[in-house]
Amino acid sequence: MKKRILTGDRPTGQLHLGHYVGSLKNRIEMQHSHEQFVMIADAQALTDNYDHPEKIRSNIFEVMLDYLAVGIDPSKSTIFIQSQIPQLFELTFYFLNMVTYNRLKHNPTVKMEMQQKGMEETVTAGFMIYPVSQAADIALFGGEVIPVGADQMPIIEQTNEIVRRFNSVYHTDVLKEAQPLLSLCPRLPGADGKAKMSKSLGNALTLSASFKEIEEVVKKMYTDPAHLRVEDPGRVEGNVVFTYLDAFDPDLNRVKELKDHYQRGGLGDMTLKRHLMQVLENCVAPFRENRERLKQNPQMVLDLLQEGTSRAKKEGQRKLEEIKDAMRINYRLDHFSTMR
Amino acid sequence: MKKRILTGDRPTGQLHLGHYVGSLKNRIEMQHSHEQFVMIADAQALTDNYDHPEKIRSNIFEVMLDYLAVGIDPSKSTIFIQSQIPQLFELTFYFLNMVTYNRLKHNPTVKMEMQQKGMEETVTAGFMIYPVSQAADIALFGGEVIPVGADQMPIIEQTNEIVRRFNSVYHTDVLKEAQPLLSLCPRLPGADGKAKMSKSLGNALTLSASFKEIEEVVKKMYTDPAHLRVEDPGRVEGNVVFTYLDAFDPDLNRVKELKDHYQRGGLGDMTLKRHLMQVLENCVAPFRENRERLKQNPQMVLDLLQEGTSRAKKEGQRKLEEIKDAMRINYRLDHFSTMR
Numbered sequence: 001m002k003k004r005i006l007t008g009d010r011p012t013g014q015l016h017l018g019h020y021v022g023s024l025k026n027r028i029e030m031q032h033s034h035e036q037f038v039m040i041a042d043a044q045a046l047t048d049n050y051d052h053p054e055k056i057r058s059n060i061f062e063v064m065l066d067y068l069a070v071g072i073d074p075s076k077s078t079i080f081i082q083s084q085i086p087q088l089f090e091l092t093f094y095f096l097n098m099v100t101y102n103r104l105k106h107n108p109t110v111k112m113e114m115q116q117k118g119m120e121e122t123v124t125a126g127f128m129i130y131p132v133s134q135a136a137d138i139a140l141f142g143g144e145v146i147p148v149g150a151d152q153m154p155i156i157e158q159t160n161e162i163v164r165r166f167n168s169v170y171h172t173d174v175l176k177e178a179q180p181l182l183s184l185c186p187r188l189p190g191a192d193g194k195a196k197m198s199k200s201l202g203n204a205l206t207l208s209a210s211f212k213e214i215e216e217v218v219k220k221m222y223t224d225p226a227h228l229r230v231e232d233p234g235r236v237e238g239n240v241v242f243t244y245l246d247a248f249d250p251d252l253n254r255v256k257e258l259k260d261h262y263q264r265g266g267l268g269d270m271t272l273k274r275h276l277m278q279v280l281e282n283c284v285a286p287f288r289e290n291r292e293r294l295k296q297n298p299q300m301v302l303d304l305l306q307e308g309t310s311r312a313k314k315e316g317q318r319k320l321e322e323i324k325d326a327m328r329i330n331y332r333l334d335h336f337s338t339m340r
Numbered sequence: 341m342k343k344r345i346l347t348g349d350r351p352t353g354q355l356h357l358g359h360y361v362g363s364l365k366n367r368i369e370m371q372h373s374h375e376q377f378v379m380i381a382d383a384q385a386l387t388d389n390y391d392h393p394e395k396i397r398s399n400i401f402e403v404m405l406d407y408l409a410v411g412i413d414p415s416k417s418t419i420f421i422q423s424q425i426p427q428l429f430e431l432t433f434y435f436l437n438m439v440t441y442n443r444l445k446h447n448p449t450v451k452m453e454m455q456q457k458g459m460e461e462t463v464t465a466g467f468m469i470y471p472v473s474q475a476a477d478i479a480l481f482g483g484e485v486i487p488v489g490a491d492q493m494p495i496i497e498q499t500n501e502i503v504r505r506f507n508s509v510y511h512t513d514v515l516k517e518a519q520p521l522l523s524l525c526p527r528l529p530g531a532d533g534k535a536k537m538s539k540s541l542g543n544a545l546t547l548s549a550s551f552k553e554i555e556e557v558v559k560k561m562y563t564d565p566a567h568l569r570v571e572d573p574g575r576v577e578g579n580v581v582f583t584y585l586d587a588f589d590p591d592l593n594r595v596k597e598l599k600d601h602y603q604r605g606g607l608g609d610m611t612l613k614r615h616l617m618q619v620l621e622n623c624v625a626p627f628r629e630n631r632e633r634l635k636q637n638p639q640m641v642l643d644l645l646q647e648g649t650s651r652a653k654k655e656g657q658r659k660l661e662e663i664k665d666a667m668r669i670n671y672r673l674d675h676f677s678t679m680r
Binding site for chain 2: 042043046047050051053054056057058060061081083084086087089090092093094096097098099100101102104121122123124125126127128129132133169170298299302303305306309327328329331333334336339340
């Protein structure tokens with residue numbers, strides 16, 4: 001039996017190279033060894049974008065294009081839209097009875113995000129309870145393995161707390177605890193060296209970046225500000241060009257040679273950057289071409305999304321029945337004895 | 341066009357005479373002049389009974405028996421089970437984005453109930469957000485008129501706040517504000533004079549009480565503790581027997597005469613109580629008989645419940661589509677242009 005994975009993204013924009021290195025690459029491999037559910041988390045994205053539904057709506061399609069372009073295979077992975085699974089809302093409602101309000105207030109991820117977004121006094125109830133909605137996502141799809149970054153560990157902890165509470169309240173073992181799968185690769189920095197990568201900051205490359213965009217972003221990339229003359233030795237640590245080469249250049253020996261040369265002196269930033277441009281172009285070109293081709297047939301893309309969503313809905317319904325059986329609230333109005 | 345009413349009960353026990361005077365009587369009349377939806381609020385009842393699902397489940401049937409027995413007519417009123425309407429959970433989820441957590445914390449009804457139930461530190465998220473779930477109930481069924489007691493006014497205020505916020509965020513008028521319909525009759529006290537009436541306190545009569553039960557409860561009924569000898573004058577104010585006669589005796593002149601006689605002196609408590617017993621028996625006997633007859637055919641009762649629930653589900657789906665259209669999140673995966 002293959003283990004079940006639940007993973008996904010909020011559709012708030014096109015995916016970028018950071019997503020590729022941090023999760024997409026992993027999913028392309030895991031879809032062979034695992035039963036993979038990939039959720040486009042539009043309902044969750046609405047909790048802090050409720051006033052921009054059109055942004056979320058149009059990015060569902062963009063994210064689906066990205067998935068298909070990089071090689072997430074809809075015959076191996078079930079790709080679906082969160083809001084189209086009504087069972088998730090129902091399970092969230094029942095899970096809200098399994099967690100105290102005090103506990104939600106002290107969720108470290110939520111606290112940090114509230115601070116970052118300056119929403120401390122005005123935080124909506126929807127945003128406060130989103131960890132419960134995530135627990136429902138994981139539980140409904142029986143996610144056994146959840147790929148996460150270190151900052152998302154509290155999500156798994158919260159989920160497993162709810163799972164244990166549920167199983168104890170209803171004397172059942174219908175829900176299973178989830179295991180986090182910590183991402184091994186460090187988070188890819190923006191081209192300017194900042195941790196946050198975003199298209200609007202001009203420090204990110206989407207998965208369909210043109211060679212011209214690659215050139216522009218790499219040209220401005222942060223290297224070693226003390227490395228002024230070609231013949232001077234340069235620093236590799238904190239040099240974003242090398243961070244990207246580590247992540248994208250398939251020829252590890254060549255990267256090692258370049259590092260040695262740079263540290264000795266005699267390797268100019270522009271020569272190095274030209275190399276990175278070509279490495280990135282080699283990575284992105286097939287995605288760009290796939291994406292272009294898929295865009296020619298949007299209906300086929302939506303059909304694949306609908307197929308995955310139908311499959312997920314069926315699975316969600318099956319699991320919700322099981323869960324409601326365990327809660328003894330699965331009334332069958334056609335059968336009186338089940339109402340007693 | 342008849343105005344739409346939404347009303348209902350939490351299925352936590354059989355209904356009693358307090359329910360009859362406070363709401364059921366009203367519903368029997370309103371079902372002719374209004375389009376009435378009567379909700380058996382099991383999902384809401386689970387927010388503070390989540391660990392006793394069997395209590396909620398079995399009382400759905402009891403409450404339905406009560407409704408039919410007193411004369412709520414399923415061909416005029418749509419009687420349905422809340423948890424069977426998945427659209428309610430979905431709308432609750434989206435409504436949670438329309439209200440701040442701070443606002444929920446300060447809801448007077450919730451605050452009072454939290455104090456009464458001693459759940460201040462341990463209050464669940466489910467209980468905290470139940471006013472949002474009520475707002476979804478009202479909005480999904482387009483409730484224009486909501487019968488409430490004075491202590492429930494904050495529910496209508498919270499609902500209308502959410503409705504206004506929703507309409508303003510999504511530039512729509514798809515949701516309408518609800519009007520409270522304040523109950524004119526004061527709350528019926530328990531037989532012991534206490535405000536809270538409950539079967540477990542032995543101070544309430546269910547709608548199917550036997551004459552023996554009526555006798556027992558009325559015998560212990562609180563009158564005027566200073567009225568020791570028949571010939572002494574007695575007090576009418578605060579005398580529960582008279583409160584019940586005001587509520588149940590159809591012959592108003594006779595009640596007036598009894599009050600005068602009691603105040604003059606010469607009317608004994610037992611004579612008075614015998615009269616009330618007969619008045620209550622006249623009221624309850626047809627309910628008791630109807631209920632007994634209905635219980636012989638439980639499948640018919642469930643069928644009526646299923647019919648109403650199907651009708652409500654259809655109405656809920658229609659309204660949810662309208663609401664999601666207004667939110668611009670009503671994706672049609674079979675039509676690409678709607679995804680842009």
